[in-house]
Amino acid sequence: ETGVTQSPTHLIKTRGQQVTLRCSSQSGHNTVSWYQQALGQGPQFIFQYYREEENGRGNFPPRFSGLQFPNYSSELNVNALELDDSALYLCASSAWNAEGQEKLFFGSGTQLSVL
Amino acid sequence: AQTVTQSQPEMSVQEAETVTLSCTYDTSENNYYLFWYKQPPSRQMILVIRQEAYKQQNATENRFSVNFQKAAKSFSLKISDSQLGDTAMYFCAFMKVFGNEKLTFGTGTRLTIIP
Numbered sequence: 001e002t003g004v005t006q007s008p009t010h011l012i013k014t015r016g017q018q019v020t021l022r023c024s025s026q027s028g029h030n031t032v033s034w035y036q037q038a039l040g041q042g043p044q045f046i047f048q049y050y051r052e053e054e055n056g057r058g059n060f061p062p063r064f065s066g067l068q069f070p071n072y073s074s075e076l077n078v079n080a081l082e083l084d085d086s087a088l089y090l091c092a093s094s095a096w097n098a099e100g101q102e103k104l105f106f107g108s109g110t111q112l113s114v115l
Numbered sequence: 116a117q118t119v120t121q122s123q124p125e126m127s128v129q130e131a132e133t134v135t136l137s138c139t140y141d142t143s144e145n146n147y148y149l150f151w152y153k154q155p156p157s158r159q160m161i162l163v164i165r166q167e168a169y170k171q172q173n174a175t176e177n178r179f180s181v182n183f184q185k186a187a188k189s190f191s192l193k194i195s196d197s198q199l200g201d202t203a204m205y206f207c208a209f210m211k212v213f214g215n216e217k218l219t220f221g222t223g224t225r226l227t228i229i230p
Contacts, residue, residue: 040223042220042221043218044220045218088158090158104218106161
């Protein structure tokens with residue numbers, strides 16, 4: 001159990017619509033990252049938020065946006081959905097362990113299908 | 116930019132045998148981390164093992180060990196005494212030190228443990 005919860009688990013949308021995916025992480029996890037995993041591929045980094053500010057972004061267009069809230073929850077918003085946006089979306093939060101190593105905790109993802 | 120290559124899309128091995136998964140990467144960085152993640156059907160990314168590039172000693176975690184060859188940019192995972200629960204997708208991943216937790220993943224190897 002990683003303590004990272006994503007909702008919904010599955011979602012079906014049509015092309016052109018907008019979608020919001022949600023992630024809830026543990027208290028004290030100040031950083032959250034989002035990844036897109038297309039079928040048969042490894043996850044690709046979308047962006048990261050640290051203390052409610054975007055702190056790094058991958059090669060994704062501006063219609064992918066995010067929010068992070070003080071209660072350690074976050075959102076991924078995608079506007080103008082395209083067929084290629086169909087993928088598993090993973091959220092990961094981070095914390096430091098006793099050995100001073102930063103560790104990522106992944107959620108189980110939201111499977112988005114765009115028709 | 117970093118790239119991670121996993122050249123074995125699928126592998127299978129008998130239960131209790133040893134299997135090695137291959138990974139190569141390309142980077143101009145000198146300080147970085149390498150990871151192996153396991154993704155079972157539950158879709159959650161589970162950290163298997165982590166290697167700091169500045170450490171010459173290969174990391175081990177119970178039945179899991181790595182062969183890290185920095186000059187060759189190679190990072191293979193050995194699973195000893197394989198168990199049915201090891202059946203999953205395995206992803207090799209790279210992260211720069213102070214890289215804002217951006218993980219670069221390979222395309223994965225689907226490992227099946229045969230009873």
